Amino acid sequence: MPAIDSKLTDAKYGYDFVVATTQSSINSTMLTYINGLKTATVTKCWYSDDDGNSKMIDYSELVKEIGGADPFAIADGTKKTAGSTVEKLYNMAFLAAFRITLGIPPAYLSDPASVPDVVVLGDNTSSVTYNMLCSKFQIIEMSYGAGPRVPPKWINLSQPSTGWIFQSKVDLRLTPVGSSAYSKLPPNVQQQVKNLGADAFGVQQLLFDLNNAGLQTVPTISGLDSSSTAGQFLTTWFVNSYFKIIQAAGQPVLNYTIVKHDNPATLIPTDLNMEVCPFLDPNGKAYASPTKAQADLASLNYLCSCFGKPLPAAVPFSWNWVSAQDAKQFDGVVSINRNTFASYLQNQLSPSVPSNCLVPTATVKMTNAGFTKEYSAGVSSGGTAAFVVPSSGATVLTLHYEKQAHDTAGLNDDEGEITLKPSYDISVTFQNDNIVITQHLNVYLSVRSLQTTVSGNIVDKLLKDTYKLGVNGDGKLTVNRQSDPLVDKSENPSTNSFVNLFTQVNQIVAMVKSLNFASTTFQSFPIAVVQDFVFPGGRTFAFKNMTFSNNQDITAAITYTDPTKK
Secondary structure (H helix, E strand, O other), rough: OOOHHHOOOOOOOOOOEEEEEEEHHHHHHHHHHHOOOOOOOOEEEEEEOOOOOOOEEEEEHHHHOOOOOOOOOOOOOOOOOOHHHHHHHOOOOOOEEEEEEOOOOOOHHHHHHHOOOOEOOOOHHHHHHEEEEEEEEEEEEEEEOOOOOOOEEEEEEEEEOOOOOEEEEOOOOOOOOOOOOHHHHOHHHHHHHHOOOOOOOOOOHHHHHOOEHHHHHEEEEOOOOOOHHHHHHHHHHHHHHHHHHHHHHOOOOOOOOOOOOOOOOOEEEEEEEEEEEOEEEOOOEEEOOOOOOHOOOOOEEEEEEOOHHHHHHHHOOOOOOOOOOHHHHHOOEEHHHHHHHHHHHHHHHHHHHHOOEEEEEEEEEEOOOOOOOEEEEEOOOOOOEEOOOOOOOOEEEEEEEEEOOOOOOEEHHHEEEEEEEEEEEEEEEEEEEEEEEEEEEEEEEEEEOEEEEEEEEEEEEEEEEEEEEEOOOOOOEEEEEOOOOEEOOOOOOOOOHHHHHHHHHHHHHHHOOOOHHHHOOOOOOOOHHHHEEOOOOOOOEEEEEEEEOOOEEEEEEEEEEEEEHO
């Protein structure tokens, strides 16, 4: 898949992870969600005060004023007669009201393929097209005559079965600086729009963001003549008297909220931005006039940073996240920065490192009035070493530890000498769907008595484990560890009995090799160091096809799960 080219370590990117989904998948999932959405109906009403100013009145208060009747039930063209509800509305100087329910217009329920796209990403994050669809939209108005002898006209209209589509341009740049619409929202609204929780990447949150008037331009209404009665009403009351007020306050157009859930992911974003990327041609350029199929492959990308790190600016990617062939099998991709995942793995491996970082001791001293040399040596665990993250390549983590103990005896050190030098190395590589961890433990010993020297690697062991990765539907890594046979090149340097009589070399070698460190601490890392990792987005997507990119980012294909069951 194109995500095989993912390279988030590139200096111009640097995001900890990216979640990318296609326009086509967003729309199909959004429509499923909207169709099953049980959202409250929004009702707004106005009347004229004694000074002729329009004032908003709560619907329940309006009903109380007119004796409990539902004004939306009054048929279009009903005359004002004595004691009628229209007369009561007339007497309280009622002006207008509308009632809206978010949903799919009835005409499209039998032909889902003909539903207009809810979202058109285009090529500009600051100008994403949002088509607000309503299952119900009803308007009522008291049209007063030009003089006291001209009777009022009662208007009651509903949208056609194909609906009135309210089209806005939405600025999805979630950056608090610059010219973004987000930067002008009140802080509490910013927190609602930039949801960093478990549902951050779902269509539920996206619909919430799209519906925020503070991020939208003033809507235009397709399928309606602006000069018609309904057109004039919607311009006057929906756009000018309602939308512009909530736009200034950064409030949602309709009564729509989302329920937040606990986040099971290992990486929790601490900052997030959105970016639109059009589908690129084979030369890495956006199509000047994309076909509908090419436009549907444009991606909405969630750019995320973790651990409180600053979020780099949004920069267009030089690769497509999903190809036309991929789009038949899944909706998008999650890609985690090579270095971010390596850092996670480093934290998992680090607690086991000190047990193999051996601290040596070695002494030689003259005893028995200088006629005898006494050698001693030993090791203990607890040394420290730091992992290094190479800037590129399949090897993503390395560690090298080395410590030496050395001592001499005699005038000018001529009687004897001992050196004990343990070392420990780890290398971690990412390739295809494998993590390969190689450990090398070495203990070098050198003992000299007069002119006789015996030396060698008394411990020299190599352990290589391959962790074959997969991912389950919930985004948790699955692991199958395969261990190569232990490679043991440990030497047993010894001398003949005559030399041994004077140097004790055989005893020293036996003593050092008899220590338990090599057998009890030098072993494979447990599967849990990898298996406990959970991809971000597990409440929103089903996962499959985990692999490392050519640049060692860890990626997985994602498909939206049914949003109505969340």
